[in-house]
Structure formats: C-alpha cells, structure tokens
Amino acid sequence: MYSFRNPVFKAHATEDGRINNPPNEIRPKIWREMVRKWSDxxxxxxxxxxxxxxxxCELKSTCGSAPLAKYRLEKxxxxxxxPDPIETFRKFHSTKDNFTxxxxxxLHAGMKAKETEKLSKREDVNKFAIYGEVVGQQRRKRVLGMGCGVSGLDVFGSTSSQDCSKKCKEDQRIEKEKSNEKMRMREE
Structure with missing residues (x-):
C-alpha cells in the first residue's frame, strides 16, 4: 500500500485532493475509505x-517479505x-558486501569468534548453543535477529531436531560444570 499511498499523499496536501486522485489500480470507493483511515x-x-x-532499530533485516520458515524449508x-542459526543470521542481516x-x-563476529575458539580447543561446535550465548535466548517470545514469528523453539530446537535441543541444553550444562570445576581448581 505504501507504493500507492505515498505518491498521492505527497502530491496532494488536502484530504479532498487525495480522495479525488486515486491510483488506477484501486476503485474510487475503496480508495476514499483508505484515505479517510490514513487521515484519522x-x-x-x-x-x-x-x-x-x-x-x-539496531538490527535491520534484508529478507523483505520472505519469511524465515520458508527459507529454512527450502534449505x-x-x-x-x-540451516544453522549463524548462517541464517548472516543471510538475513547482510547485503552482498556489508552487514546492515x-x-x-x-553479533556475527562474536558468533564466529566463539565458533573458532571451540574449534581451536577441539571442542564440539554446537552452533545453536553459540547463537544462544552471543545473541541471547528468546525474549518476549522472540529471538533477536530472527524476525517476527520465530520462537526459541524454532531456533534452539524445532520438532525436526528435538534431540539437538536436548543436546544443546546438555552441552550448556556440561560447559557450566567445566567452568565451575576450573574456578574451584583456581581457588585451591
């Protein structure tokens, strides 16, 4: 609607001028109601x-109207x-040359650094866990960087990868135990 509304609203300052100059693609009766609504x-x-x-907004997406779910199914x-969430994040938050x-x-650099760190230590790389560590788990039923309609379940454990979700939680628990053990050893 933006492409219909803006040219008419910029060309005509009054409500009557806007109502009397509908785009060819929209019937005058419908256009009149739309203009009245937009003028309210x-x-x-x-x-x-x-x-x-x-x-x-600190994160801008490049996906346009293509939903993440459609991209995931195609992949x-x-x-x-x-697709792993790091790969998906890059696809939807960068252009050909730069990030948005x-x-x-x-955030992407942080995820890649964590991934490189785990690889250098010869640790298992769980990209879902890395995404959660760097970007954060879901807030207000949304996951940062994944757009509208994407829940934590979609990113951190969908129905097709429930085992991965359990593994992510188990990996996080093990990491925490290792960290606690290292802290205890340093204290001694």
Whole structure:
C-alpha cells in the first residue's frame, strides 16, 4: 500500500485532493475509505510512533517479505539439513558486501569468534548453543535477529531436531560444570 499511498499523499496536501486522485489500480470507493483511515488522527499518531521505532532499530533485516520458515524449508529440501542459526543470521542481516548495521556485524563476529575458539580447543561446535550465548535466548517470545514469528523453539530446537535441543541444553550444562570445576581448581 505504501507504493500507492505515498505518491498521492505527497502530491496532494488536502484530504479532498487525495480522495479525488486515486491510483488506477484501486476503485474510487475503496480508495476514499483508505484515505479517510490514513487521515484519522489516531492512525497518524500510530504511524508516527512506528516510524520512530523503526529508526531506533539496531538490527535491520534484508529478507523483505520472505519469511524465515520458508527459507529454512527450502534449505532443508536443497541440502537435506536445517540451516544453522549463524548462517541464517548472516543471510538475513547482510547485503552482498556489508552487514546492515554495526550491531549485526558485531553479533556475527562474536558468533564466529566463539565458533573458532571451540574449534581451536577441539571442542564440539554446537552452533545453536553459540547463537544462544552471543545473541541471547528468546525474549518476549522472540529471538533477536530472527524476525517476527520465530520462537526459541524454532531456533534452539524445532520438532525436526528435538534431540539437538536436548543436546544443546546438555552441552550448556556440561560447559557450566567445566567452568565451575576450573574456578574451584583456581581457588585451591
């Protein structure tokens, strides 16, 4: 709707001017109702508030209207495996040459550093656990960097990989025990 609304609203300052100049693709009766809705003060307030919130956003996605679930299904069909969250994060938060924001770049660098660290220590690399450590687990039923509609279950353990979810939790428990053991040894 943005592509229909904006040219008309920029060209015509009054509500009557906007109503009387509908795009060819929209019937005048429908257009009139749309203009009235967009001109309503509560709609304008909500729109302004949403604009402010978008400007504050620290992570911008490049996926457009393609949902993460669609990408995951296509990847599973193509490769036979679910894409790891680090790979998915990079795909949806970078362009051909750069990351969309400095925060996206920093998070990805943090994930890659953790992955490299585990590889250098010859430890098992659990990319789901690494993602959780760097980005954080779900907040407000959402996982940072994975867009709307993606829950912790989707990232850290979907129905197709429940064993991985259990393994992630077990790996985290073992890591914590190792860390506690190292701390005790240092104290002694």
């Amino acid at each position: 003060p509560s709609w304008v307030d909500t729109s302004d508030k949403n604009k402010e919130n978008r400007e504050k 599973i069909k193509k490769t036979g495996r679910e 924001t400095p925060k996206a770049q920093a």
